[in-house]
Amino acid sequence: MTLRVVIADDEDLIRAGLRIIIDSEPDLTVVGEAADGAAVVPVVREHRPDVVLMDVRMPAVDGIQATRRLASLPEPPKVVVVTTFENDDYVYEALRAGASGFLLKRTRPAELVQAIRTVAAGDSLLFPAAIRALAARREAVRAVPGIDRLTSREADVLRLMTRGLSNGEIAGELVISMETVKTHVGNVLAKLEARDRTRAVITAYESGFVSPG
Structure with a gap:
């Protein structure tokens, strides 16, 4: 079975790079892209992906709001937040909103594709130290x-x-x-x-x- 992926990122270069990595795998395919958070839900409704790679910081509608909107769908896809900094409060809020985990933009290609397979199989991407550090900032x-x-x-x-x-x-x-x-x-x-x-x-x-x- 081929896993269907949607990429949501406001940077053209990032989307292009992720597409090349994902489409090079025989069991993965990019079925759609969104350049901002507002466009994510329509793209997901049209293409029904298994996994959405979600940039956490986007103009107008950010990755947190977009993740929350996806989580409210009848059959929501799995969401993996893609971020530059693991200690970003946006990451924590996106996880609270329903994301299954997060990846850093410097993640190696092999780790990226394995992460997609992992969440599609129903597992989470847990990074205990990072989540613990983010939780510690909330009283x-x-x-x-x-x-x-x-x-x-x-x-x-x-x-x-x-x-x-x-x-x-x-x-x-x-x-x-x-x-x-x-x-x-x-x-x-x-x-x-x-x-x-x-x-x-x-x-x-x-x-x-x-x-x-």
Whole structure:
């Protein structure tokens, strides 16, 4: 199956470079481009991509607003934020808005195409240190009722998720099977009403369940 990608960036050169990298892969194809955030939703509705590479800083409608609009669609694509600086507050807000992860513009081509495959498969691009640093700049703690409904084992799994551990690594850490880990992760996402692991990790920080420090 060929994965369909839309590129949203206000710089022509960046879009052209990303298209060359993506179209060189046999299982990836660029089906559309948007030069600003306002154009993203129409392009997505027309081409129905699996993944959108979203520049976080664009004129008029930025990547945060565009990501939020995509997340509200009946069948939203996965969004990967592309940014220059990993400690950009825009990145954190885009992740809160529904992005599945982020990549730096200096990312190597092989890492870019693997990231597209990863999020298309339903996984998140977790960078625990970067998310922790961004979360540390926010003092407000909001109540999340779902946190109180986590079992002790689900709480353990969420803590390990905030460290960026994969399902296999969590299984090894807790000495349980992969299938059991998948069940716990699914329960955590459901109780926190999180669409993916990235959103669950952000919720864990924002609720005070774990401390950025």
